[in-house]
Amino acid sequence: MRIALVTETFLPATDGIVTRLTHTIQSLTQKGHDVRVFAPSGSVAMFAGVEVTSLPGFPYPFYPEKRFSWPFPALVRPLLDAKPDVIHAVGPIVLGMGAVLIAKRYHIPLVASYHTHLAVYAKRYNVPILGPVSWFYLRNLHNLADISLATSHAMVRELSEHGFRRMRFWPRGLDHTAFQPQETxxxxxxxxxxxxxxxxxxxxxxxxxxxxxxxxxxxxxxxxxxxxxxxxxxxxxxxxxxxxxxxxxxxxxxxxxxxxxxxxxxxxxxxxxxxxxxxxxxxxxxxxxxxxxxxxxxxxxxxxxxxxxxxxxxxxxxxxxxxxxxxxxxxxxxxxxxxxxxxxxxRHWNWDRATDELIRTYDAAIRLAKWKRAQPERRVGGKPVCAD
Known part of the structure; x- marks a missing residue:
């Protein structure tokens, strides 16, 4: 399977998203899948034999050491040239928004995963107006995906309550060779x-x-x-x-x-x-x-x-x-x-099992996208309505 991971953050940044991505990439390639990563400028050029395409960006308002990348037109050609069987928009905000729109425009199966609780962050930074705006924006973005993922059952429930559709749980994994109790x-x-x-x-x-x-x-x-x-x-x-x-x-x-x-x-x-x-x-x-x-x-x-x-x-x-x-x-x-x-x-948290479930999600998204394309076009008020 050819998989395009479009992420708002990647190495050398260090956070939970990057940790999950690096382990997932290693596991996917070990299972024989072809992975490409698209990330903001400043990211590494290669990881575990996987090519990373960096796109021009600008600093986050609250995190000057991190960067947003504007997706158009820079993302379009390299993403299409990768000929992905599925696009995975990881925590889509700006660059990921481009991945979502490109996937819909060119009928490429799309998975989106939710990692950053923007609406809650808005309260922490005393810009409460961004709370409802964030919910509206992210809900509509994720609902364009064939399947959306969250990394805890609690977030699956919360997002579903806020109108996010086709939610699934992305299981958690852990590196048990690195983290062990001290012997004495x-x-x-x-x-x-x-x-x-x-x-x-x-x-x-x-x-x-x-x-x-x-x-x-x-x-x-x-x-x-x-x-x-x-x-x-x-x-x-x-x-x-x-x-x-x-x-x-x-x-x-x-x-x-x-x-x-x-x-x-x-x-x-x-x-x-x-x-x-x-x-x-x-x-x-x-x-x-x-x-x-x-x-x-x-x-x-x-x-x-x-x-x-x-x-x-x-x-x-x-x-x-x-x-x-x-x-x-x-x-x-x-x-x-x-x-x-x-x-x-x-001991129950395992990257290999988590990646197997992710692959099943990709397969399901591909099947769902194929089914949607096969549906006869519906129109309301003279305008086409996509199958949901």
């Missing part, structure tokens, strides 16, 4: 970035929509704990200046073995974000045997398998976080139970 408590304590204090870990973008102040403010009252924030992003300089202290450390981004060691060597993973459509870092923490303390959101509850398998705090109440950290730091039995369940649950 001695090795855990030997990590250079930790000391004898109760060590909290956050991994992810350092950005305002991640609600990091919900864990940073309470640390002023937790001298017995040490919070490590692993990652980079547009708010790092601001938050580091305001909160870096004796018990709050911004490490910058970590990769590979260094990142795996961070997960395996901390005592508790803390996750304040309620804007996630999945939360890949929560999965990595669970696979590493790291208990999770989080604010409640449907995707996070889904990952943990219910309230009983994690610890929870109210992001609007600093005292809630303080109380949970202090209670958990004294409850080795509870921490061990949470860690053990997380490891067992994470």
């Amino acid at each position: 408590p001695e090795k855990k304590r030997a990590w250079p970035l930790r000391d004898e204090r109760f060590t909290l870990l956050y991994v992810g973008r350092i950005a305002h929509e991640k609600d990091l102040r919900a864990i940073l403010e309470p640390m002023k009252h937790l001298p017995e704990a040490h919070l490590l924030l692993v990652g980079d992003g547009p708010a790092r300089a601001e938050l580091s200046m305001a909160y870096a202290s004796e018990n709050v450390t911004f490490t910058g981004a970590l990769y590979g073995r260094d990142l795996a060691q961070a997960y395996a060597s901390a005592d508790l993973f803390v996750f304040p974000s309620v804007t996630e459509t999945l939360g890949l870092v929560v999965m990595e923490a669970m696979a590493s045997g790291l208990p999770v303390l989080a604010t409640k959101s449907e995707p996070t509850l889904e990952l943990l398998g219910g309230e009983q398998n994690g610890a929870w705090f109210d992001g609007a109440e600093p005292s809630s976080f303080i109380a949970q950290v202090r209670a958990l730091s004294k409850d080795d039995k509870r921490l061990a139970e949470m860690a053990e369940y997380g490891v067992l649950r994470a």
Whole structure:
């Protein structure tokens, strides 16, 4: 199968979308499929033997290190030259919008996947008018696809409630060779970035929509704990200046073995974000045997398998976080139970199975597009109406 992946973000950027894409590309090529990637300027030219076509772009309003690419006319010819059997628009916003329109214009089967909760981000950045605009825009964009995907059952339900049609679940995967529990408590304590204090870990973008102040403010009252924030992003300089202290450390981004060691060597993973459509870092923490303390959101509850398998705090109440950290730091039995369940649950997440389901989705989109083309043209008020 010839597959064109059109994405708003790709390497060298690091986020959950890129992680999912890189593993998916490797799995697709190993299964014998021909993959091409189309991404904004600044992306790598090649990944795992797959050609990446970069298209001219401009900076995101809130993420100057990331770029939007305007699709016309730059995307049209290279995308058509790839002769894809299916186009997959990954988190379509601007470049992906072009992929959607090209697919419909040239009758190419189309899958779209939802990854960025723009309507929720609009509230975080105090531009609430963009909320309903985002829902309207993304709903209409996704409804042009033969099939749309979301990466959690919770998001499938939410998007369906907002009028998104033909939704499917794209299963989650995890690299179990990279993320594993530390063998002994001695090795855990030997990590250079930790000391004898109760060590909290956050991994992810350092950005305002991640609600990091919900864990940073309470640390002023937790001298017995040490919070490590692993990652980079547009708010790092601001938050580091305001909160870096004796018990709050911004490490910058970590990769590979260094990142795996961070997960395996901390005592508790803390996750304040309620804007996630999945939360890949929560999965990595669970696979590493790291208990999770989080604010409640449907995707996070889904990952943990219910309230009983994690610890929870109210992001609007600093005292809630303080109380949970202090209670958990004294409850080795509870921490061990949470860690053990997380490891067992994470074993079910597999990139190979996730990619097999994605291939079945591509096949279904191809069949559906073929069926639509075979339907007699319907007209309402003299205008043609496409089969839905």
